[in-house]
Structures are given as structure tokens and as C-alpha cells.
Amino acid sequence: MKTGDRPLTFFALILPFLAAAAAPILTRILKHNAAWVLALAPLWIFSHFCGMLGAIAGGGTVSGGFDWIPSLGVRFSWYMDGLSLTFALLISGIGTLIVLYSGGYLKGHEHQGRFFSFILMFMGAMQGLVVSDSFLMLFVFWELTSITSFLLIGFDHRREASRRAALQALVVTGLGGLSLLAALLVVWSATGQNELSTLLASGNVLRESPFYLLALILLLGGAFTKSAQFPFHFWLPNAMEAPTPVSAYLHSATMVKAGVYLLMRLNPVMGDTAPWETILPLFGGATLFVGTLLAVRQTDLKLMLAYTTVGSLGLLVMLTGFGSETAVEAAVLYLIAHSMFKGALFMVAGLVDHETGTRHISSLSGLRGAMPITFTAGLLAALSMGGVPLFFGFLAKEEIYAALAIGGGWATLALLVALIGNVLMFAIGFTVGLKPFIGPMGNAPKKAHEGPILLWLGPLVLALSGFAAALYSPLAHHLLSSPMASAVAGQSLTVEISTLPHIGAPLFLSALTIVLGIEAYLTQAKLRAGMVSLLAAIGWGPDRGFDQAMRGLVRLAVRVTRIVQNGRLDFYLTVVFIAVALALLVPMIMFGELPSMPSWPDLRFYELTVMAIAVIGLGAVVYAKDRLTAIVSLGIQGFAVALLFMLLGAPDLSFTQFMVETLSVVILALVMTRLRLAVTEHRPFGQKALDITVSTACGVAFALLLLKVTQLPFDATLSSFFEAHSKAIAHGRNIVNVIIVDFRGLDTLGEISVVMIAGLSILALIRVRAKGHEKVKTTRQEQAPCEH
Template identity: 65%
Template sequence: MAATTPALTFAALMLPFLAALLAPMLSRLMGHRAALVLALAPALACLHFLSFLPEIAAGESATGGYVWVPSFNLSFSWFLDGLSLTFALLITGIGTLIVLYSGAYMKGHQQQGRFLAFILFFMGAMLGLVVSDSFLMLFVYWELTSIASFLLIGFDHDRAEARRAALQALVVTGGGGLALLAGLVLLWNVTGITQLSLLLHSGLPLSASPQYFAILLLVLAGCFTKSAQFPFHFWLPNAMQAPTPVSAYLHSATMVKAGVYLLMRLQPVLGDTPAWEILLPFFGGITLISGALLGLRQTDLKMMLAYTTMASLGLMVMLTGFGSDHAIEAAVLYLIAHSLFKGALFMVAGAIDHETGTREISKLGGLRKAMPVTFAAAALAALSMAGLPLFFGFLAKEEIYLALVDGNPRAIFFLCLAVIGNALMGALALAIGFKPFLGPNRPDLGPVHEGPWGLWLGPVVLALLGLLAGVFSGTAHQYFSTPMASAVLHENTVIDISTVPHLGLPLLLSVLTLILAGLVLWQLETARGLMRRLFDALGPGPDRGFDHAVQGLIRLSVVLTRILQPGRLEIYVTATFILLALTLLVPPFLFNEFPAMPAFPQTVALHEWVFLGIAVIGVAAVLRAADRLTAIVALGIQGFAIAVLFLLFGAPDLSFTQFMVETLSVVILALVMTRLRLTPSDHRPLLQRLFDGTIALACGTGFTLLLLKSVETPFDNALTDFFNAYSKVIAHGANVVNVIIVDFRGVDTLGEIAVVMITGLAVLALVRVRAGTKTELGAGGAKRTATAIPIGKTAAKAPTTKAPQAKPSTGRPDR
């Protein structure tokens, strides 16, 4: 395993973020031409990662990074092998074309700079995700992709549909991200490893761990939500509310494939178990068929492509979990092919919409002469998606059937799903690639012409790459397919499938798939009507269920808020102390960890008895005080007695602090209470007094047990020795306590000072409240007075003085 040049790789990872910062300014200065400059960022990053191709193709891997928190083994590190490098090249290569495409597509838009900033920010997040080595770095980038997709999907925030789709994507993928975090923490806890490269080479039998199933479910929750697997698929079609460049990028090479990437990455660790080989094919197969069937009923080009993306993701997940080497190789081939043809077709749909003003396939036709370059790109991409020979999509389909051809019922079942899914997706691909361009011209579309070069460059390049990768399959396998499959399998493998047809069952199944696709295409309108009636009969799906779940969550929050936040301080304080008492008392009872009672000292000095007695008398005086002022003074006396005891037992600094706190507390409380009536006491019923006393005794008992248990443990004087040794040398202070507070704990002390300052300001605001009676004008110009009222008493109407020919005022009394 070789080490990368950290500075260059770090710069390549940061380039998209830097370009995102510059995008608004450049767009203001250069308009749509800013995309030409901004595209240099992903292009340079792509060139950097291309330099690793020979090394990775030779079976090596590369690591690098920077240590962050060594004690917790946390680092900002990356790991490049066949899997991560292929993803990095797809992200940066297609990302370069997407930036250029965005410049042409968003030309003249007032928020073009903001859009380019978001797309580049997303690019940087996705790039960091696929090359991350440390768990922490992986999770941070994982969540950044969710945030960036939220901004992109909700870009047209003036539309309610866009806002809803963005929020839905954030909730679903963000919730999955939290599940993934829990899974990674458990993985760390079980293995003690925080880096993917070390985990893959550790050889630990993770499947034997009692926590394996929990880890698997949590990781699958994160991956399934990100890659739109059933039943979390509903956010992906709704994400079509984003501008087309977003759809082309998110649904071809980036966001939706993040879950597939992580499943492939963790396959050597979590795979080859019954749970893995049951859950992934099951949910992947459902997603494949449901996505293909849902796509049939659509007429919008982007929605048709969105559902085929959902189906393709299900196919990749199904193959990843099938449990054979050929299935992994098929998943790898299909992932690469899908990135090429799906990115091209999405950009074609955007170009058609840009030039004609519609994406409805029923309203399109005869565009081949007006848009010949776009038509050529659409045709090549559609043929690759349908799986015709010479295209890379054909190789992927052949490998899929080769992997699933087996005599056992399980393989036959998933083989049938693959044939049906591929046939339906092939029919939709041919419809998208040819129907808008063939047939008679549609005069209702008006004058149509080829779009600017930025709109057709991306589709042409990706479509040609899909063809060239199939024709020169040996080179493509050497540098991309084989290293990627070897990384997923964590063992050397060789993919050698070529475009030359080989007689056998896989070829016959490919022919059958094309025949079925042609039949569906021929009866597309009939199939569309059938699917609409079918899904209408099934009723609302998970998309509507999401709305109900959100509404239910809001109702639940309202109910809980009314119960837990009624606005009464007494309830909050009582609940806090009950929870504190339970926290202190329940563990000793559950685990039988009661401390041994300490021996009573043989001799106690008279003055110690005196001050201890004063403290006890102070507590009794607080409980028996007839008015609040007496209680405040008695509380201060009790505090002063404790401060003297601190002083007698050799803690002068603590004693001084206690004196200051008690003095300030008494003064501040007295100042505040002078704004209220101090003479009456709080008359609580006997049951209330018993309840409050029980809570107080429970808290006191809990703290006593905790302190006694703490002092039973052996005293560790490591910190004491450290502070004694270095306070004078490092901080140049003789008073160790002061040095600890000011130097060693300086940030903590600053936070405490800030809290005290804020509290003081709040108290000052209370003290400055005008007290006593104040005169103000009432109704009709009459003067009225407001008197202070005691705490806890209901405010009565203040007495008012009638003005001539005016009704009495009923103004609220001023406290």
C-alpha cells in the first residue's frame, strides 16, 4: 500500500469547495462564462486522480492524510483503490461536464452563481465521501451530501413542491445518516478500528460478533435511504423538482450511488452471511421491479429517467448482495455503464426542455433535424441502456445474466426479476432516446434549434464513452472494471467479457430482454394506462405516508409540549430534581454499589462542632422561616458556616469562593425580592410539603452516597503532580489553583465568566424594574396606580381612579 502526496491530494479534494466559494463572485463578473473557469476545478481534480490509474491497475492502493486526534485514532485521511478511484473519476469527470452544462442551461438566471456554488459544494462532498478512509471523515462528508442535495433540490424555493421535495430528501437521507453513524460507532466498538483500509485488511470475523446484526441493520438503513431503496424510494422521484443539471449529476454518478458505494466498500466485512444475502437481494429486487413499473406510467422525461434510476439502484443492490463473484463483477460493470448512459440521457432531457419548453413525451416528436447532435447522443445512450452489442451496457447485462444463471430456485427467481426489470428499463430508454426525435414535426412546439455547445457536449462525451468502453473493453476492464471488482471482493479478479457475442444462455436472455423491451415499447400507451390503473387501485404509497408521518409528528410534538412545557417554573424545577434523584439512587440499587459507611472521627474540636451546628441551625431556619427575607438571611448563614468549615480543613481558596458566592447570592436575592412583597411566606399544603421534602431528601441522600463512593476509590495524584511540577515552569505562577483556573482551564473559565456575565445582566434587568406604585394614564386620561403583588398570588385588578365622564380603567397591574 503506497502513500499519496498529501498536499496534492488534499488540494484536489478542496478544489470543488474553493470553486464553490468563488462561484457567486465570478458569475457576477463573467455571467454564464464563469462556468468555463469553474469547470477547471473538477477537471484538475480529475487529472490528479487519473495519475493513480497505472498504480491502481497494477493492484496497488494508496493512502494518505493528516492526523487529527491521535488519542482517539481520528484523522483526515483518504484511501484510494479500484473502487474509490473509479468513483472519484466519475464524480470529477462527469462533474466537469455538468458544470459546463449548467453554465449553458442556467444562462441568464439571476441565481446562477448560487446554483454553481451549490453544485460544486455537492461535488466536493461526494468526492470526499468516496475517498474517505476514517469513519469520521466518511460520516461528515455523508451528511454534507444530504445538506448539499437539500440546497440543490430546493433551489427554486419559491415553489412549494421544490421546498417539500428538498425537506423530504433531507429528512429521509439525514435520518439514514444518523443510523449510519450509530452503525459506524458500533463497528468501531467491536473492532477498535476507525479506518476503512485497516478494517478491510484486519481479517476480523465480524459476522461472529453478537452486534453484527445490529451493525448490519444500521448500515443498511443509511445506505438504503441514500440510494432510494424500497420503502425509502419516494424521495428520489420528487427530487426531480431540482433543475435538470442537478438531476443529471445526483442520479448518474453521485448522491444516489453513495449507498451502493458503501455497500460495496463494506462487502468484505459485512458480506457473505445469510442476513446480507437475504436482505440486499430482497429489497433490491423489490426496488428494481417497482421502479421499472412506476416508470412506465410517467410521461415526463425526467420522471421516466428518475424511476429507471430507482430500478437500476435496486439492480445494483440486488447483485451486491447476491453472494457470488460474478454478481459483484456484474454490479461493477452496470454501475459504470449506468453512470455514462444515465448522465447523458438526463442532460438530453434538459436540452429538450430548454429548447422546446416541455418534457412531456406525448407532446414531443420530429426533433431529429432541428437537434441532430442531441439526437445522436440520445440514441447512443439509449442503445447502451437497452443493452445492445458494442455498448458497455451490453457487457453489464451479459455479466448480470451470467451471474444469475444457476439451477437453484433462488437464482432463477432473481434471474426472472433481472430480465423483467431490464426489459422494462430498455423500453423506457428507447422511448426517451427516440420518440422525441422521430415521427412528424410538431408545429405546436414552434421553432426549435440545436442548443448551445454546453448543452450537447456532456451528452455526446458520455454517450461516446459508453460506446468506446464497449468497443475497447479490454482497456476499460484493465483500468476500471477489474481494479474496482478486485477492491469490492478484496481479492484479485479479472473481468474479460467482451462485446463479441458468445453463444449461450446469457446471450439468449439478452435477446429475450430486447424482444420484451420492443413489445413494451410497441404497446407503451397501453402499458402506461395499465400501470396507472394498477397503482391508483393500490392507493397512496410511501410518499403520502411520509406526509402523514410528518403531520403525526407535529401533532405529537404539540401534545408533548403542552405536557412537558406548560410554562410553570415550579414544574420544571420539580422534574429536574426528580430526574437527578433517580440518576443518583437507581444505579446503586440496581448494581448493589452502596458505599461503606465511614467511621465517625474519634475527636472533633469544639469550634468544628460550633460551625457544624450553625450550618444545621441555618438549614432549620430556612425551613421554619416565617417570611422570605428571613429565609434568605438564614440561607446565607448556613452557607457562611460551610465556608468556615472549608477554611478549617485546609481549603482557603474554596472557602473564599464560597464566601463570595454566598454574599453575592444574599445581596442579589435581597435586591430582587425587594421588588416584591417579602412579608408573606409560601403556604403549601401538607402533602405538597411532604412531596417536596421527599425529593430534597432523595437528592441529598444520592449526593451523599455518590461522594462516599467516590472517596472509596484510590486517589490518583497524577494531575496533582503534573500541576505542581509545571505551574511554575510553564505558567510562571506560584498559586497552583489560580494557574489551573486561568491557564490550564482558561477556555473553560472563559465560558464560566460568560455565563456569570449573562446571569448578571439578567439580574440587573430585574433589579432595574421600577417598583412600588407607578402612575400612568388610564382610559379617558384618568390616572391609575399599579401595586406590587406577592409571588405565587393571582394578579388582582389594580385600583383605578375615575376621570370625569370616563369609565373605570381595568389595566393590568405592573409587577
């Protein structure tokens, strides 16, 4: 293991956030040129991580960090191997192109600076997620991706559709985040590890734990929601309400692949079990099938690509759960290829929309002459997405078929689903990357022309990268594919597939995919009509179900609020005191902790007198005919307690009690005389019976608790501590005062604050009542002459 350059790596992790803070200022100063300056941040990060390629390709890892919460053994730590490094390079590399693309796409937008800030924060969150080592650091960045994606999806907040899509993404991925947090806590408890690097070195500890299945289910809850697996897939296409730079970045290298990253990361310690190899292929295959079929239904370029992303994520999950070494290699190759061709196609779709004013496929054709660079980028990306030879997508398709064409019922079903998915993705890829550019000129709202360099640079670079990576596949495998596959498999793997055809079942299936894909491309209108009819027949779907669930949640909240927050103070107090009584009585009764009844003490005459005064005061309160008499009588109880304090040798407490009771009686009497209340109360018998029951229960509960406490052996630890340290530390001889002022200073401050707030509330209540009374009186005086 190699320890990395901690300052530089830490700087790489916080640099996107620093750039996000500076983005609005730079945008105001540099205008549309700000993108070139801001892109330097992810470009430097990309170059920094490129410097680790040699060490990690040689079988090493790079780690570092520092103590975050030392008392809990939690570190802010990072861990770089083939998996995390490949993700880091994709995030920073594609992120550089996205920042440049955003500068052209949102040129002149009044909130471009804010957008740059959001996209850079999103980049930093995703970057931190994939290099995190500590569980806490992973969870923090995981949730930060949800928050920043919410800001990006809802960027055009004036549109209701944008707000709905942002809220939907936040709710779904946020709930998944809570599931992930629970999973990490279970793993921590089961293995004693709170860092990924040590967990990966723990062998079969997690798989052999009785909590394995619980941890797996909770983990899948986080991964499936983040990576839009069926039936949680609906939020991802709706996220297309975001500007195209967001869609291109989110779908190619960042948030939607976070769940796939997590599954790949934990495959060495959670894979190779029956639940893993059943649940992942099942849900992954269903997601691939549903996503590609729904993509055929769409006519919007971005929605076509969005649904194929759903299908691609399903394919990655299916391969990750399949278990074989070849399946792992296929997943790695397809993830890299998908990042390049999907990012390019999304940017092509946005560029076409930017220059023509539409993304509707029926209005787009004949753009090849007007947009030759965009056409080149789109065609190259489509060729890679379709799995055509000489492109990295072809290598991925070959390896997918090699992994699944092994015979057996389960593998044959997975192979059939993969074949259907790849055929439909071939058709969609060329529908986006080729169809808008061929044929006669369409009826787009704007006259098309080639966009500026900021818009076509990104898709062209990514499309050419897919070609170059295949052309120099040995180098790409050595630096990226093999280290990443080794990290996912938990053992050393060497990816060797090249662009040279290999005669066999995979090549035959690749050729069949191309033939059927061309047929699907040519008959796409019929396929679309069939899907429209099918979806109309089905009717209900998860997207509609989300709206129904949210409406139901709101209705439930309203009903619960009407019950528990009905605006009646007497109801609130009754509930609180019932809860107090139950909290005290139920544990003592259930666990047999009731105190034994003490014998009658031998009291002196003056002690009996004080108790008699307290009983008389209690009777005066209960039988008082008006509120003022009850308030004054209530003070008798406090004075009796103050007398007891004095008789038992605590004059300071006695003095405090006398002052508090006197002030309480005066203040309450003052308030009651200023408020317009009835002289006596008129509660129904049922209300009185309830109040008597609750108050009796609370009194008995506290009495029993105090009796139980006094019957326990006295622990003098605190008393000895305060006696030994009050004068030495706080320089005070009065131990009680020292405890209140020094050792419990914050508690005392809180109590004072509560008293102050209560006093201000009483003052405000009196003033409001007084002003209301004066207003009513004035109004009556003004109306009096009119009545005569």
C-alpha cells in the same frame, strides 16, 4: 502498494471546494462564460486521476494521507484501487460536463453563481467519499453529500415542492448516515481497524465476529437509504424537483450510487455469507421490480428516468449480493454503462424541456429536424440503455444474464425479475431518447430549436462514450472494468466480454429483452393505464407514509413540549431536583454503595454553638411568614459555614463565604423589594408536600454521597501535584488561589460568566417590572379625569 503524490491528490480533493468558493465571484465577472472556467477544476481532477490508470490496472494501489487526530490514531487518508478510481473518474469526468451543461441550462439565472457553488461542493463531497480510507473521513464526506444534495434539491426554495423534496431527502439519507456511523463504530470495535485498506486486508475477521450481523444491518441502513432501495426509494423521484443538471449528476455518477459503492467496497470482508446473499438480492430485486413498474406509470421525462434509476440501483444491489464472480463483473459493467447513458438521457430530457417548455411526453414529438444533435445523443443513449449490440449497455446486459442464468430457484427468480426490469427500462429509454423526436410536430409551448453547445456537448460526449467503450472494450476492461471487478471481488478478475455475439443463453435473453422491450414501447399507453389503476387500488405508499410520519412527529413534539416546556419555572426546578436526587440515590442503593453511619463526633463547645446557629437558621427559614424574612434567615446558614471554615484553619475560604452570603442576601432582598409579589405565598398542601419530599431527598442524597466520599481511602495524587507545581509553574504560594486562577482558569471564567449572566438577567427583570409598573401608573393617571 504505491504511495501517491500526496500534495497533488490532496489538492484534487479540496479543489472542488476552492472552486465553489470562487464560483459566485467568477459568475458575476464572467457572466455566462463562467462555466468554461469553472469546468477546468473537475477537468484537472479527471486528468490527475487518469494518471493513476496505469499503476492501478497493473494491480497496484495508490494511497496517502496525514495524521488528523493523532491521539485517536485517526488519519485523513485516501485509498485508490480499481473501485475508487473508476468512481473518481466518473464523478470528475461527468462533473466536468455537468458544470458546462449548468452554464447553458441556467444562463441568465439570478442565482447561477450560488448553483455553481452548490454543485461543486457536492462534487467535492462525493469525490472525497469514494477515495476515503479512514472511517471518520468516509463518514464526514458521506454526511456532506446529504447536506449539499439538500441545498441542490431545494435550490428553487420559493416552491413548496422543492422544499419538501429537499427535506425528505435530508431526513431519509441523514437517518441512514447515523446508521452508517453506528456500523463503522461496530466494525472498528469488532476488528480494531479504522481504515478501509487495513480492514480489507483483515480477511475473515469481521465475518467471524459475533457483531457481524449487527454491523451488516446498520451498514445496510446507511446504504439502502442512500441508494434508494425499497422501501426507502420514494425520496429519489421527488428529488426531481431540483434543476435538471442536479438530476443528471445525482442519478448518473454521484449520491445515489454512494450506497452501492459502500456495498461493493465492503463485499470482500462482509460478502459470501448467508445474510449478505439473502438480504441484498431480496431488497435489490424488489427495488428493481417496483422502480421499473412505477417508471411506466409516469408521463414526465425526468420522472421516467428517475424511477428507472431506482430500478437500476436495485439491479446493482442484487448483483452485488448474488455472490458469484460473474455477478460482480456484471455489476461493474452495468454501473459504468448506467452512468454514461443515464447522464446523457437526463441532459437530453432537460434540453428538450429547456427548448420546448415541457417534459410531458404527450406534448412532445417531431423534434428530430429542429434538434438533430439532441436527437443523436438521445438515440445513442437509448440504444445503450436498451442493451442493443455495439453499445456498452449490451455488454452489461449479456453479463447480467450470464450471471443469473445458472439454474436453481433463487437464481431463476432473480433472472425473471432482471428480465422484466430490463424490458421496461428498454421501453422507457426509447420513450425518452426516441419518441419526442419522431412523428409529426407536437403541441409544445415553445417553438423548438437546437440548444447551445453548453447544453448538447455533455449528452453527446456521454452517449458517444458508451459506444466507444464497447467498440474498444478490451482497453476499457483493462483500464476500468477488470481493476474495478477485482476490487469488488477481493481477488483478481479479468473481464473479457466483447461486442461480438456469443451464442448461448445470455444472447437469447438479450434478444428476448429487445423483442419484449419493443412491444412494451409500442403498448406503453396500455401499460401506463394499467399501472394507474393498480396504484389507485393500492392507495397508500411510502411517500404518503413519510408525510404521515412527519406530521406525527410534529404532533408528538408539540405534546412533549407542552409537558416539558410549559413555561413554569417551578416545574423546571422540580424536575431538575428530582433528577439530581435519583441520579445520586439510585446507583448507591442498586449497587450497595451506601455509606456506613459514622459515630457521633467529639465536638468542642464552639463547634456545637456553630451547629446550633445553623439549626436555628434552618428553623427560621422554614417557619418564616414572609419571603424577606426567609431570605435574611437563609444567610444564617452561609455564615455558619463561614465560621466553620474559620475554625478549621481556612480563613481565605471563610472570607469568601462571608462575602458571597452577604452579597446574596443583599441582592435577593433588593430583587424581592423591587418585584411586585405577594407578601406571603399560598401554595396548596400537595405542592408543599412535593417540595418537602424533593428537597429532603436531595439533601439526604448529597449527605450520603459526601459521607461515602469521606469514607473512601484518600488519594493524594492531585494534592501532591498541586503542591509540587503551584509555585514552580504558576509562581503562587496560595495553592487554592493558584488552582482557581491557573489550573482551573477556564472553569473559573465559566463561573464568572454564569454569575454575570444571572446578574444581567436580574437587572433586566427589575427594569421590565419597573417600566411595566410606571406604564400602568401613568395610564391610570391619564384615565382619571375621564372617570370624573
